[in-house]
Amino acid sequence: MVLEVKKPRPMWEILFSTHHTDIGLLYIVLSIVAFMIGGALAIAIRSELFLPGNQGIIPDPNTFHRIFTTHGTNMLFLWLLPFASGIGNYLIPIMVRYKDMAWPKLNATAFWMIPPAMAMVWLGMADFTWYATPPYSILRAPGPAAEMWIFGLKILGISSILGSINFIVTILKMKHPDLPLMKTSLFVWAILVTSIMILVAIPTFAAALIMLYTDRLGISGFFNPAMGGDPIAYQHLFWFTFHPEVYIFAIPAIGMVYEIIPRFSRKPIFSYQSGVAAFILLAIVGFASWAHHMYSTGMSFTEKTVFMIGTLAAVPASAMHVFNWTATMWGGRIRFRTPMSFAVGGLILFFYAGAGGIVNTAMPLDFLTHDSYWVVGHFHLFVMGLITFAFLGFIHYLFPFITGRMYNEKAGMVTFWLLFVGVSMIFLTQHVLGLYGQPRRTFDYIAVEPLIIMNQISTVGAWITAAGAAVFITNMISSAGRGKPADMRDPFQIGEQYYDYTRREPHH
Amino acid sequence: MGHAMYEWVYVGVVIALLVYVGAASWDVERFLDHAPPDSVVVKVTGQQWFWTFEHEDGTKEVGELHLKKNVPYKFEITSKDVNHAFNIPDLTVMMDAVPGRINSMWVMPDATGEYLIQCREYCGFSHYQMRAKLFVEEGEITNAALEKAAEKLVPASLTVDSKDSAPVS
Numbered sequence: 001m002v003l004e005v006k007k008p009r010p011m012w013e014i015l016f017s018t019h020h021t022d023i024g025l026l027y028i029v030l031s032i033v034a035f036m037i038g039g040a041l042a043i044a045i046r047s048e049l050f051l052p053g054n055q056g057i058i059p060d061p062n063t064f065h066r067i068f069t070t071h072g073t074n075m076l077f078l079w080l081l082p083f084a085s086g087i088g089n090y091l092i093p094i095m096v097r098y099k100d101m102a103w104p105k106l107n108a109t110a111f112w113m114i115p116p117a118m119a120m121v122w123l124g125m126a127d128f129t130w131y132a133t134p135p136y137s138i139l140r141a142p143g144p145a146a147e148m149w150i151f152g153l154k155i156l157g158i159s160s161i162l163g164s165i166n167f168i169v170t171i172l173k174m175k176h177p178d179l180p181l182m183k184t185s186l187f188v189w190a191i192l193v194t195s196i197m198i199l200v201a202i203p204t205f206a207a208a209l210i211m212l213y214t215d216r217l218g219i220s221g222f223f224n225p226a227m228g229g230d231p232i233a234y235q236h237l238f239w240f241t242f243h244p245e246v247y248i249f250a251i252p253a254i255g256m257v258y259e260i261i262p263r264f265s266r267k268p269i270f271s272y273q274s275g276v277a278a279f280i281l282l283a284i285v286g287f288a289s290w291a292h293h294m295y296s297t298g299m300s301f302t303e304k305t306v307f308m309i310g311t312l313a314a315v316p317a318s319a320m321h322v323f324n325w326t327a328t329m330w331g332g333r334i335r336f337r338t339p340m341s342f343a344v345g346g347l348i349l350f351f352y353a354g355a356g357g358i359v360n361t362a363m364p365l366d367f368l369t370h371d372s373y374w375v376v377g378h379f380h381l382f383v384m385g386l387i388t389f390a391f392l393g394f395i396h397y398l399f400p401f402i403t404g405r406m407y408n409e410k411a412g413m414v415t416f417w418l419l420f421v422g423v424s425m426i427f428l429t430q431h432v433l434g435l436y437g438q439p440r441r442t443f444d445y446i447a448v449e450p451l452i453i454m455n456q457i458s459t460v461g462a463w464i465t466a467a468g469a470a471v472f473i474t475n476m477i478s479s480a481g482r483g484k485p486a487d488m489r490d491p492f493q494i495g496e497q498y499y500d501y502t503r504r505e506p507h508h
Numbered sequence: 509m510g511h512a513m514y515e516w517v518y519v520g521v522v523i524a525l526l527v528y529v530g531a532a533s534w535d536v537e538r539f540l541d542h543a544p545p546d547s548v549v550v551k552v553t554g555q556q557w558f559w560t561f562e563h564e565d566g567t568k569e570v571g572e573l574h575l576k577k578n579v580p581y582k583f584e585i586t587s588k589d590v591n592h593a594f595n596i597p598d599l600t601v602m603m604d605a606v607p608g609r610i611n612s613m614w615v616m617p618d619a620t621g622e623y624l625i626q627c628r629e630y631c632g633f634s635h636y637q638m639r640a641k642l643f644v645e646e647g648e649i650t651n652a653a654l655e656k657a658a659e660k661l662v663p664a665s666l667t668v669d670s671k672d673s674a675p676v677s
């Protein structure tokens with residue numbers, strides 16, 4: 001794989017490199033591979049649900065459960081997190097004007113922990129859903145898949161903690177002394193805030209994983225009611241990590257949209273300060289809302305009220321970002337190249353996702369939507385709509401920087417439209433499916449007309465999305481080898497500053 | 509470079525909407541969260557992969573639940589093995605069945621008919637088939653306290669009483 005136009009290098013030199021752009025490339029390639037294979041699982045799930053009854057695409061419920069568990073775990077921890085780290089690796093040292101990450105070897109270590117973890121998650125294929133709720137996960141989930149999942153996630157947690165420490169030190173300590181933090185790009189703020197959130201959030205789940213493992217061994221009973229434990233305690237520990245994790249996934253994506261929108265609107269950001277303020281606000285308030293995932297576990301009225309307020313409090317911060325993007329575009333001379341289209345598409349889907357979120361947190365309505373397909377549609381609008389759209393937009397934007405070549409713009413726009421139509425069809429429909437009462441994580445559904453029709457719309461949307469993904473990956477691979485060499489000062493011909501290409505020369 | 513005024517107005521509007529949503533749901537949930545004191549208790553037990561219902565008089569039903577129309581029921585929900593969720597989509601009843609805990613939720617079915625009961629929390633192999641049937645049947649209100657409550661809900665001016673309803677002219 002020779003991606004360098006100016007100075008081709010053999011693959012092993014990239015694999016064993018500790019230079020930040022090389023590690024960034026490894027992260028990005030690994031995460032896109034994960035995105036593709038995880039997506040294939042999603043297509044299998046949607047195709048199975050095209051009609052009620054067993055379609056034979058997935059032979060039995062057990063396989064179905066293993067597939068959706070692996071799909072969820074893979075997409076969150078092997079696509080969203082590594083991709084953000086990859087872009088961070090490419091850009092953070094450049095944006096803070098330092099020669100590399102603070103600790104290049106630690107950086108390489110953090111990356112190389114991911115492939116073994118990925119192997120454990122994929123070879124094990126656990127069946128207890130991506131949140132491994134006890135008592136099912138400790139009493140009934142078959143091993144060794146469950147153990148492999150637990151250790152895989154353990155390794156991923158350590159990897160992202162090492163990565164965040166590196167980012168925080170690079171940003172705060174290695175930043176050029178002439179560059180105040182308030183003059184850095186909003187993407188730097190996004191990575192800084194995300195890294196701090198990871199340090200605060202992950203340890204709780206890391207502890208819960210150990211407790212889950214000892215519970216499975218039978219030597220403790222933290223979450224086992226038969227031994228006096230409390231299964232709900234796990235859910236608190238889990239969501240204390242993974243509600244903030246939603247913002248950990250989303251904030252780098254928001255940072256990327258902040259990189260794209262002003263440049264393609266050819267106008268400065270409407271308000272840099274409000275962007276920073278919204279990041280910090282989101283990071284703090286994000287920790288005050290974890291139990292809104294647990295209204296139906298039998299919480300008291302007071303608890304529910306507290307967490308509803310905490311959740312609603314996170315909305316203005318997200319709304320400030322949307323406002324900032326819209327106001328930046330307002331009156332700008334917008335060029336709808338692929339990155340900009342993805343950013344605007346992501347903005348639209350983010351709005352739907354946020355509106356759905358308010359419905360979820362309104363206590364009485366949560367009992368209508370919880371654990372139904374509504375929730376599936378809702379959070380996919382975040383992770384697929386906002387975050388993946390921002391990521392795909394940004395990989396197109398960074399493509400000339402990574403490869404020195406231009407991707408095919410027509411194929412890029414085809415990717416965008418297929419994904420935008422496909423994703424809207426899948427997930428907006430699933431909201432309605434949820435209101436009809438179809439539960440999540442079900443191998444089959446009742447054969448009544450509205451459910452069948454909407455599952456079919458959803459599945460057709462999935463196929464359209466798959467076509468988009470195929471165009472995307474073909475475009476990336478063929479353009480990396482045969483694309484037109486890009487004009488590195490301004491590859492998109494929009495008269496805006498691009499990243500300094502000379503910084504990509506490895507120093508060792 | 510922006511005009512801070514626009515953003516403050518926008519944030520203000522968003523916050524006002526959120527306050528409205530929060531207050532409205534607080535008000536509704538306060539009502540939904542407290543079962544009427546005279547509710548009839550039905551014990552609901554989930555286990556892999558079926559539902560058992562126990563009425564106040566000790567009779568048990570498996571896979572079927574028979575309730576009376578216009579009677580408030582309080583479900584006391586628990587599980588014997590792993591987490592389940594007791595869900596009647598048409599009546600917006602949704603509560604996790606957690607082993608070692610008794611969660612409660614109340615409902616007053618207001619229309620007769622056959623409804624779907626399903627499990628809404630992943631619970632293993634046959635989760636997708638863990639269903640039961642709810643039959644709501646005609647039943648007269650026997651409870652005095654309930655009649656009182658009904659009177660409160662329906663304004664006296666709307667109640668039709670044959671003895672007093674002589675034509676005004």
